[in-house]
Amino acid sequence: MKWVVTSVLAALMLVAAGSKLPDPAAFAGDIMNFRLVPWWAANVLALWVPWVEVAVAVALLTPGWRKAGAGLTLGLLAGFTLALLTAWGRGLDLECGCFGSQTSTTVGWALVRNTVLLVAAGWLVVRLAKDGREGPGETRGLFSR
Amino acid sequence: MCLELSKQDGRGQRAVRSTAWRVACLLLVACGPAALTAWWHPSAPGWTVAGEAEDVVWFDPSEVPEEVMWLDAREPAAWAAGGLPGALPLSETGWEEDLVAVVSGWEPGRWMVVYCDGAGCEASVRVARRLQAEFGFEEVGVLRGGYAAWLEGRALK
Numbered sequence: 015m016k017w018v019v020t021s022v023l024a025a026l027m028l029v030a031a032g033s034k035l036p037d038p039a040a041f042a043g044d045i046m047n048f049r050l051v052p053w054w055a056a057n058v059l060a061l062w063v064p065w066v067e068v069a070v071a072v073a074l075l076t077p078g079w080r081k082a083g084a085g086l087t088l089g090l091l092a093g094f095t096l097a098l099l100t101a102w103g104r105g106l107d108l109e110c111g112c113f114g115s116q117t118s119t120t121v122g123w124a125l126v127r128n129t130v131l132l133v134a135a136g137w138l139v140v141r142l143a144k145d146g147r148e149g150p151g152e153t154r155g156l157f158s159r
Numbered sequence: 160m161c162l163e164l165s166k167q168d169g170r171g172q173r174a175v176r177s178t179a180w181r182v183a184c185l186l187l188v189a190c191g192p193a194a195l196t197a198w199w200h201p202s203a204p205g206w207t208v209a210g211e212a213e214d215v216v217w218f219d220p221s222e223v224p225e226e227v228m229w230l231d232a233r234e235p236a237a238w239a240a241g242g243l244p245g246a247l248p249l250s251e252t253g254w255e256e257d258l259v260a261v262v263s264g265w266e267p268g269r270w271m272v273v274y275c276d277g278a279g280c281e282a283s284v285r286v287a288r289r290l291q292a293e294f295g296f297e298e299v300g301v302l303r304g305g306y307a308a309w310l311e312g313r314a315l316k
Contacts, residue, residue: 035196037202037236038196038197038200038202038203038204039202039203039233039234039237040233040236040240042204042276043237043240043306044240046306046307046310047241047310049307049310049311053276056204056277056307057204060204061194061196061197061204062190062193065189065190065191065192065193066185066186068189068192069186070185073181073185082178082181082182082184082185085178085182086182086185086186143174
């Protein structure tokens with residue numbers, strides 16, 4: 015089960031990054047639509063967040079880095095969900111931009127999806143912490159057991 | 160027992176510290192390719208404030224005359240996600256196709272106001288210059304602060 019959740023989250027992070035990387039300017043526009051940050055911060059986030067998602071996906075699949083990857087996945091999802099919640103609370107009618115500008119996802123649907131992903135990421139963080147088997151020096155591969 | 164618990168505590172703290180370092184490392188590692196993207200990506204967001212150009216007319220969102228023709232200079236993907244009500248797309252990549260509707264919709268004396276994402280983009284200035292240079296339109300302006308400023312203005316209302 016742990017491996018399934020890890021793989022699904024890593025795959026989702028890669029897909030999310032892959033959909034944003036071809037057009038950072040459009041993603042910056044999506045961020046600005048949330049009206050939470052000034053334009054320069056939206057530009058920085060549009061350039062940085064997709065690469066953080068790539069780093070997280072790689073970490074989730076790398077022995078010894080899974081805890082960090084899972085923690086960061088939880089943090090990213092919490093941040094995205096918080097932004098969506100504030101948009102929803104202010105009655106903003108916008109596309110979430112979660113998987114780039116080409117996809118069309120309403121805030122409501124994105125919130126439902128993110129809640130499921132948050133639960134999955136939270137479960138993974140707790141499971142990895144409880145396990146305690148995956149320390150910094152751990153060398154086992156993802157599918158080694 | 161207390162000794163055992165304190166040993167476990169120490170291990171737990173080390174694990175948390177180690178994970179925190181790795182998280183920081185991942186965030187830092189992402190800065191490298193992000194910087195390269197900013198430098199090389201053809202669709203990277205702009206960084207200079209375009210308000211310095213003196214060869215175009217600038218409009219603050221609150222000063223735009225009524226009945227202007229809004230032109231959206233953002234890329235087609237951004238336009239598809241939403242733009243100003245009644246605006247027409249006129250991006251640099253879709254120039255040929257977009258131009259037909261713009262030219263046929265223009266009436267003498269009606270101002271064209273071009274906008275892009277925000278204060279950091281320059282597409283609106285380039286499009287305004289092109290309309291002036293290639294077609295001789297004189298009543299062409301640029302929205303100061305772009306789409307983001309218009310959205311902020313609408314939110315304040």
